[in-house]
Amino acid sequence: MERPPLNRNLAGFGTTVFAEMSALAQRTGAINLGQGFPDTDGPEAVREAAVRALRDGRGNQYPPGPGVPELRRAVADHQHRWYGTEYDPDSEVLVTAGATEAIAAALLALVEPGDEVIALEPYYDSYAACIAMAGGTRVPVTLRPSDGAFVLDPDELRAAVTPRTRLILLNTPHNPTGTVLTREELAVVATIAQEHDLLVVTDEVYEHLVFEGEHVPLASLPGMRERTVTISSAGKTFSFTGWKIGWITGPPELVTAVRTAKQFLTYVSGGPFQYAVAEALRLPGSYFRGFLEDLRGKRDLLATGLAEAGFGVFRPQGTYFVTADIRPLGRTNGVAFCRALPERVGVVAIPNAVFYDHADAGAPFVRFAFCKRPEVLAEAVARLKAL
Structure with a gap:
């Protein structure tokens, strides 16, 4: 050929x-x-919840496209419990086949050929592939070592924005460097996004794995909820990575856009596991x-x-x-x-x-x-x- x-x-x-x-x-x-x-x-209790769902016939057939209602409610409650943010489980939460599918669906839905996507490097390898599949152009902004950590240069981020920039793809806590962006650094991202009318997709799968500092969802900052798609998953927090249960939260128009792409990827997945993760998200502090x-x-x-x-x-x-x-x-x-x-x-x-x-x-x-x-x-x- x-x-x-x-x-x-x-x-x-x-x-x-x-x-x-x-x-x-x-x-x-x-x-x-x-x-x-x-x-x-x-946790054994979470594993048993999956077994119980299997035996009870919950999720053994196709679950609803947006995810089972129990999990969507649990995700919305989780966001309010930990961060004080409010999401409608029916219109602002979407269950995905892990965070990887959430990233793919978000980029395929929100990026068109010729759009530029700013991503912090080093970046998880699926980011580059998903931007490419969407026909976008990857624009890296490098986290650089300084005083024992990798830090974001706000000026470099600002300089990366062009008239073709559509979206910032953010990961915090950050894989692979272990950096947790501070509230001040996130405020800079928020300012840039609003000044240039950019969308932001945030990968927050390590949200509960913060040893120093705090995890601040970008969507919780003023003016960011309506332009941010927030991604997380159960794999890292509950040590069931093979279940591949993730989710996004965001305003209805962005969630609807991502769901449009997601339905042609896996459509649905992991029915019984969705019920188990709903219980996991309600575990005590x-x-x-x-x-x-x-x-x-x-x-x-x-x-x-x-x-x-x-x-x-x-x-x-x-x-x-x-x-x-x-x-x-x-x-x-x-x-x-x-x-x-x-x-x-x-x-x-x-x-x-x-x-x-x-x-x-x-x-x-x-x-x-x-x-x-x-x-x-x-x-x-x-x-x-x-x-």
Whole structure:
């Protein structure tokens, strides 16, 4: 064939780095601190809620397109309980097949060919692919290391806006850097969005995984509710990543637009799991606090171990990833480093460079996940010290 089979918008998007590194882990028997999924299940009560829904025949057939009413109400109640924001569960909440589908549906619905989408880099890899599938142009704004964290330069964000800018795609708490944008930084984003009449899509899946500072939904700031699509999911908060239950909240016209695209992707998914997640969102505050403190201990275990192994360490404010600098080890190429690491010491990490357009800016950084059992993290640290 003269024309390649793959849609030209997806040229350059091969197998994801997560698949490559997970395959390396399987082949070598290495400890996989690359892909961000826990190695233990979430609360037994939530799992039993899914079993109960299955046995009761709730969700075994197609659930309603927007999501089961119980979950939509639980999402709306969750937003009010934690952030004081009000959403109508019938017109302002949409259930999706995880946050990944929510991102895809939002970008396919809101972006047209030629539109520019500003995204903070490093960015989760699906952002780039979804912008490309929508025919948009990705405009990266780089979070840069400063005083042990990665920070947003407001002037760089302002300079990225052009007459073609349609949307800002925001992720906080931020994967992979662990940065949690402050209220002041979000106020700058809000001002820019309103001055230029931009839409904002916010990926907030790590909203309950904040160790320092606070999570502030952008939609809660003055003037932002009507122009913001907020995305979250159950996977990270409740440790059931395989269930793929996510949701969006936003004003009716934006939710309707996203639903129009979403209905032609999965249409619906995970019926029994939707009922279980509705119960999960109503768990007492003690669950959320206990989960956070457990992760805090794991963060500190891994971050301290990486520092002792000779890495430069950016202790994350949120998420369950630690970004490490390999330059103190005499290395500068994170991709080569991560490809060799499983054979060298039996540990898998992810090179941050694959999350950048400006690959040089991410070249010396690698990401480790700490959402694993303490004994697994301790063994990984012991192996890494052999470096």
